[in-house]
Amino acid sequence: MAFCRLLFDRSTSSGAGAERSVLYCNRARPLPDSGVAEDPALATRVRGIILQRRFNSGFRVAECEDPTIKGPNFGTHRLEMGNWDCYHRPMHAVETRALTKTFGDLTAVDDLSLTVPQGSVYGFIGPNGSGKTTTMRMLVNIFYPDRGSIAVFGEDSRAVPSGTIGYLPEERGLYRRMNVKPLLEFHAELRGGRNAGPEIDRWLERFGLAQFANKRVDTLSKGMSQKVQFIAAVVPEPKLLILDEPFTGLDPVSTDVLRESILELRRRGASIILSTHDMGVAESMCDYILMIYRGRKVLDGTLDAIQEQYGNDTLRVAAANDDCAGLPGVEKVRDLGQIRELRMTRGCDPQDVLRALIARTRVTSFSVAKPSLHDIFVRIAGPEAAESSPPKAIAAQGGSHE
Amino acid sequence: MNKTLIVAKRDYLAAIRSKPFLVGLIVVPLMGGSGFIGIGLMKAKPDIRERRVAIVDRTGVTAESIISSAQEKNAKDLFDKKTGRQLTPRYVFETIAPDDSAPDTQRLTLSDRVRGHQLFAFIEVGHDALHPPAPDDSGAIPQSGRVDYYSNAGGVDETREWLDGPINDGLRRARLTKLGVDPARFTDALALVRVQSMSLLSRDEQTGAIQTARKKSELEGFIVPFALVMLLFMIVLTSSTSMLSAVAEDKMQRVYEMLLASASPFDLIMGKVVAAVALSLTSSVLYIAAGLFVLSSLALTGMMPPSLIAWFVIYLVADMMVLAALSAAMGSACASPNDAQHLAIVLIMPALIPIFVMMPVMQDPNSTFSTVMSLIPPFTPILMLLRQASPTGIPAWQPFAGLFGIILWTLAVTWAAARIFRIAILIQGKTASIPQLFRWAVRG
Secondary structure (H helix, E strand, O other), X not given: OOOEEEEEEHHHXXXXXXXXXXXXXXXOOOOOOEEEEEEOOOOEEEEEEEEEEEEEOOEEEEEEEOHHXXXXXXXXXXXXXXXXXXXXXXXXXXXXXXXXXXXXXXXXXXEEEEEEOOOOEEEEEOOOOOOHHHXXXXXXXXXXOOEEEEEEOOEEHHHOOHHHEEEEOOOOOOOOOOEHHHHHHHHHHHOOOXXXXXXXXXXXXXXXXXXXXXXXXXXXXXXXXXXXXXHHHHOOOOOEEEEEOOOOOOOHHHHHHHHHHHHHHHXXXXXXXXXXXXXXXXXHHOOEEEXXXXXXEEEEEOHHHHHHHHOOOEEEEEEOOOOOOOOOOEEXXXXXXXXXXXXXXXXXXXXXXXXXXXXXXXXXXXXXXXXXXXXXXXXXXXXXXXXXXXXXXXXXXXXXXX | OOHHHHHHHHHHHHHHOOHHHHHHHHHHHHHHHHXXXXXXXXXXXXXXXXXXXEEEEOOOOOXXXXXXXXXXXXXXXXXXXXXXXXXXXXXXXXXXXXOOOOHHHHXXXXXXXXXXXXOOEEEEEOOOOOOOOOOOOOOOOOHHHOEEEXXXXXXXXXXXXXXXXXXXXXXHHHHHHHOOOOHHHHHHHOOOOOOOOEOOOEEOOOOOOEEOOOEOOHHHHHHHHHHHHHHHHHHHHHHHHHHHHHHHHXXXXXXXXXXXXXXXXXXXXXXXXXXXXXXXXXXXXXXXXXXXXXXXXXXXXXXXXXXXXXHHHHHHHHHHHHHHHHHHHHHHOOOOHHHHHHHHHHHHHHHHHHHHOHHHHHHOOOOHHHHHHHHOHHHHHHHHHHHHHOOOOOOOHHXXXXXXXXXXXXXXXXXXXXXXXXXXXXXXOOOOOHHHHHHHHHHX
């Protein structure tokens, strides 16, 4: 089935904000040159003229603007589109459909669909080699997908100006013989940023690198180079920032500075995608979490929604005796040092576990909780899961942002 | 600014400030001109030690004539007429009576004297040298009809060349003596006439007047084409091999992934190509300016017409684009700078083919071989330039046909190189094989 997508400015139809929105039309027939479409969701008539049309992996993509706002010249070829089956959705920062990428016999990313809402922090987690970096490289057009489509702010990702997206790759690398500031100006210019000097100075000041502006990159420490590369990714300020393991190799102070910088960019309206192996970072920073395992999506949603799927199946216990093995209804014990995390079998009553525990030892702390993200990660990608059948995608109920 | 130009500007400025470029500026003319420097040094300090040559004259009447002719040549060539400085070695002769009973023994004895530095060389005038028999079916002349020259010198032996005149002159004098000609008339009878090489005449298209022919010098026919071609070859080769290493090094330092998020592989590779072209033009401007200065100081500016310089620039740009694009593609396929050194050989070998065929093309610029070779796009820049620079000239359509071929070739190579670059640049840890590069270029 071919989809037709009309982009229009929401302010032209509802008057609420300037956010661009999308009309999806599911009639598999050629899109007319221009037309007027009904928008049932907003109960308004959206009049639009198609400015450009693109064909990408079976999707018919078109863009339109409202003639009443943009000018009178669009009205000459209007077609009634009331008979089109249209519906309205807010436009997302990133939207992929059935993204697939193979390298020889290896399917690195398999049928991956995801939606990154505007202004959110979206975390990629997953074991090494699961397909996170390949997905990010496809989002920034370093790799092209074998199948599927990518829309960035409603447009085909290949048509998005490079200044829209800032990208910090996992493999850090800069021209080592260049001085820091000219290097940053070069990257900014390449991303369409002119006169980026003041913005670069502000970032250098913020990261404590102002005195290194005229030093060669090969005189910087690894951490400093990493901060310089982050600045290269955010100047000029992007609408979408994609960061592949941004905190790896940074000391706690630098980590805090970087974290605060990312969140400030989010506050200013940027959408952030980051990958991390630190579940603490994912839990504390990300509005949405997507886990990829063996190239497939296995988790997608808010942290609460993901945890909700597993229910309150975790007990956190502090007791005088370390031995929690063999308790009735407990299938796994994880020793965290001062406390132990017990995973209960389905249908197990925590009161029964508590009674059995008190019979064995003196209990100083006992709480029922949802599983941590770390625990969920291990349940999906740990050794036990690796021996089982390929993972199924788990849609996060309740927290869906679709 | 266009992304290609942004990348080109960075690469150009980075390269022009680097030591390898500055060193290359000096090394290229030294490499290209090392042969001339050697010749110049030899001319400045020639070997003028006396050279003793023995003559075994089996005709019995020729040795004296040869010695007489050689002494006349000695007297004429030995000293610079203005400075009085000795320019060539003095040749002295000794006549050896032939031993017909054991000729090889006699030759061995004389050979030993040459090895012992008592003689520089010896010549043996065959019994029938005055009236040499016709060559046999294989084209060989029997030893009795020849003059054999024996020496311990290398392949290029100026003594043999020097003796060529006196020996033939001596033989002719002996023949004339036998015919009863008065020895006083020998000089007149044997006087040589110089054959002057001239250019073809043409008609001035504007005035209709016939343009007179001009004298062509050996220098003009060799020095200008050779110098231009070697300059082009050296600039292109040094620039492209250094680019190959630079791309491989940058790949090792992982600089490309971030750039690829901001610019397409084609932008990156074209930026590198444009920078390489600009660099080569920078250095060639310096060299050409220096060359024109030298020629003007020698009042020889006409040897390098402006049209030739224009074609030089066109060919330089085309050749540079092709080799720079290939270098970038091959550099992107390397796992380490060491691998780049090995791949550089693959890059250089095809570039050497036009150099191998330079001599036959210079000798006959309009032969079928020369024409066909110069119209093969990879060879066009060097061979067509060589033919255009030769005094004989070539049909006017051929440079344009060659240029058309080069443009197509350059587009094809750059397109294929961008495809290779895009795939190879993020692959770490393994250098691609040549067949793999071809597969990437074809399949993408």
